[in-house]
Amino acid sequence: MDSSELVERYLILLLGVKKEPVPSDVHLQKEIFILSNFRKSLLEEFNFQKHYLGPYSQVIDEAVKSPAYFSEAFEFDGKKVYLSGHGREEYLKMIKEFQKEEEFKLILSSLSIIRNIYDKLSKDELLFLVYETYPEYTELSNIYLRLNREDFTRRRIINSLLAKGLITDERHRELENAR
Amino acid sequence: MKGTENLKMQDKRLIPDSTFFSFFLHNTNEPDSLKRIIAEFYVEIPPRISEEIKNCKYCQSIDDVKHKLHIFQGNLNFTELLKPFFSKEEKERGEHDVIVVGYFCHELKIDFLMIIDDGGARKFISRNFPYLTSKLDWTANFIADCHSKFGIFKKEEVLDLLDKMGKSTFRIDKKSLLKIVEGIK
Numbered sequence: 001m002d003s004s005e006l007v008e009r010y011l012i013l014l015l016g017v018k019k020e021p022v023p024s025d026v027h028l029q030k031e032i033f034i035l036s037n038f039r040k041s042l043l044e045e046f047n048f049q050k051h052y053l054g055p056y057s058q059v060i061d062e063a064v065k066s067p068a069y070f071s072e073a074f075e076f077d078g079k080k081v082y083l084s085g086h087g088r089e090e091y092l093k094m095i096k097e098f099q100k101e102e103e104f105k106l107i108l109s110s111l112s113i114i115r116n117i118y119d120k121l122s123k124d125e126l127l128f129l130v131y132e133t134y135p136e137y138t139e140l141s142n143i144y145l146r147l148n149r150e151d152f153t154r155r156r157i158i159n160s161l162l163a164k165g166l167i168t169d170e171r172h173r174e175l176e177n178a179r
Numbered sequence: 180m181k182g183t184e185n186l187k188m189q190d191k192r193l194i195p196d197s198t199f200f201s202f203f204l205h206n207t208n209e210p211d212s213l214k215r216i217i218a219e220f221y222v223e224i225p226p227r228i229s230e231e232i233k234n235c236k237y238c239q240s241i242d243d244v245k246h247k248l249h250i251f252q253g254n255l256n257f258t259e260l261l262k263p264f265f266s267k268e269e270k271e272r273g274e275h276d277v278i279v280v281g282y283f284c285h286e287l288k289i290d291f292l293m294i295i296d297d298g299g300a301r302k303f304i305s306r307n308f309p310y311l312t313s314k315l316d317w318t319a320n321f322i323a324d325c326h327s328k329f330g331i332f333k334k335e336e337v338l339d340l341l342d343k344m345g346k347s348t349f350r351i352d353k354k355s356l357l358k359i360v361e362g363i364k
Contacts, residue, residue, distance in 0.1 A: 034259060034260065037256060037259035037262075038255060038256050038257070038259045038260055039254065039255055039256070040254065040256060041254065103255075105286075105287055106255060106283065108286070109282065109283040109286040109287065110255075110260060110283075112282075112286055113260055113261075113279065113282045113283075113286075114260065116307075116308070117261070117264070117307055120307075129263040129264070130263065132263070133262055133263040164306075165302070165303070165306025165307060166264060166306075166307070167263075167264050167265075168264065168265055168266065168269060168299035168300065168302065168303055169299055169302075170265070170266040170268065170269050170299050171264060171265050171266040171269065173266070174266040174267065
């Protein structure tokens with residue numbers, strides 16, 4: 001399997017593991033980034049770079065817009081990203097083919113936990129947490145500057161994360177004291 | 180005491196946090212009691228928890244049963260999945276790894292029980308994965324269940340362990356402990 005096919009298969013799995021679309025292209029990028037940190041060999045495949053929106057993979061962008069292997073598998077309505085009918089068929093095919101393989105099951109579970117929690121974040125919350133957790137990717141990010149320029153913006157995001165129950169009290173204190 | 184329920188327990192994954200191991204191997208010196216629990220369950224040890232066990236005073240006392248512990252190794256880095264949501268100290272304690280392994284068991288339809296004593300991690304589960312709360316227990320309560328539910332310890336042994344817990348540096352609310360003790364008596 002070549003690199004492009006692998007990338008498209010992972011995107012199909014991420015989008016297919018839940019019926020709902022991924023909330024935005026930023027979510028798609030960051031959720032695959034988290035997956036790649038879980039399975040380090042993927043970091044090379046997706047080739048994440050420092051970008052004004054944090055870690056960014058051009059490979060993902062190109063695969064969604066013009067897939068080489070699974071043509072018309074992906075839909076992007078300018079906001080949300082989801083599988084087309086054809087993409088859904090490919091997802092089900094993969095499940096059927098690999099469902100007994102131990103590592104495949106673990107990857108599928110990891111995608112499920114990623115979708116179930118990272119989908120709940122707003123774009124700003126997601127970017128903020130990714131920047132705080134992986135500061136090496138903030139270098140070229142003007143969004144990072146926007147989110148941190150004013151204490152008010154930073155505090156609003158941190159408090160919203162706590163109110164939604166998405167960060168623990170300890171993490172909340174850590175983020176509050178981080179500046 | 181060992182009936183059919185005990186046979187089924189071998190299929191149940193036990194996913195304890197580091198405080199559970201600390202109780203037997205650091206706050207008290209009770210490796211034999213821990214070994215009796217390990218003998219009855221399939222114990223999952225996420226990487227961070229494994230590191231924390233090594234810091235326990237009496238960790239070498241369980242070397243002879245280490246082969247019974249399922250310590251995660253390999254190319255999958257469990258710690259990364261929930262990393263952004265927990266503080267540095269929480270990540271060092273490894274509760275977020277326990278949650279990930281519990282979630283995986285849930286997805287794979289494997290029977291399991293997580294033991295987490297930290298309030299922050301427990302709250303995180305109830306807010307984000309409420310369907311996992313029925314699979315969540317405290318160390319003290321689990322020890323009580325080792326008599327009443329699993330038949331591993333006799334009543335007197337459990338009372339002795341909980342008495343040692345109350346007198347040790349193990350962090351537990353004394354009222355909750357007393358309630359558990361009264362429930363056993």
